[in-house]
Amino acid sequence: MVEPRRGDLVLVREDPGSAGPVRTRVALVVSGEAMNRHAPEVLVVPLTSELDPLFPSEVAAAATDTGLGHDSKIQTHRLQPVARSRLLKVLGRLPDGLMRLVDERLQAVLGL
Numbered sequence: 001m002v003e004p005r006r007g008d009l010v011l012v013r014e015d016p017g018s019a020g021p022v023r024t025r026v027a028l029v030v031s032g033e034a035m036n037r038h039a040p041e042v043l044v045v046p047l048t049s050e051l052d053p054l055f056p057s058e059v060a061a062a063a064t065d066t067g068l069g070h071d072s073k074i075q076t077h078r079l080q081p082v083a084r085s086r087l088l089k090v091l092g093r094l095p096d097g098l099m100r101l102v103d104e105r106l107q108a109v110l111g112l
Contacts, residue, residue, distance in 0.1 A: 002087040004029045004036050007099050009066060011088040012044065027082070028074055028094060030106060041081040045102070047072040057109050059101045067092040074098075076105040 004010055006029055014023040029036065031043035047061065049070050054060055057077040063070050068091070094102070106112075 001084065002089060004042050004084070004087055004090065005093075006030060006033060006036065007094050007096075009047070009068070009091045009094060010044070011091055012082055013086045013088055015086075024088065026068060026072070026091060028102065030076075030079070030102065039084075041083050042087070043079060044082050045074055045076050045080075045106075046078050047074055057105050059098060059105055061094070061098055065095050065098055074102055074105075076102060077109050079106070079109070 002010065008029045010027055010029055011024050012027045014025065026047045027044035028047065029042055029044055036042050047066070049072055051060070051071060051073055054073055055077070057075070059074040059076065061072045061074055066072060
């Protein structure tokens with residue numbers, strides 16, 4: 001089983017209840033370490049390669065920072081719980097500077 005940490009880029013299996021073939025997507029783990037270790041779900045925000053437009057709630061992430069092979073944007077407004085069983089593997093980690101930007105966007109989205 002994948003042991004996610006906050007800041008990990010993970011490959012997530014799409015909801016098995018959806019119609020069609022099983023798909024995967026990349027997401028960033030944003031939940032705290034206690035939740036990541038003990039809860040049956042973790043909180044993630046998805047990444048997309050559709051770069052335009054870049055909304056105020058999103059963070060641009062260069063391929064050189066993510067290791068994904070293409071530029072992406074992190075969609076903090078799409079915060080969602082994901083069952084740990086749907087995490088297929090850890091692809092890498094987001095650099096600290098980008099994670100700080102994600103935290104700022106999350107604070108704005110959640111009104112904190």
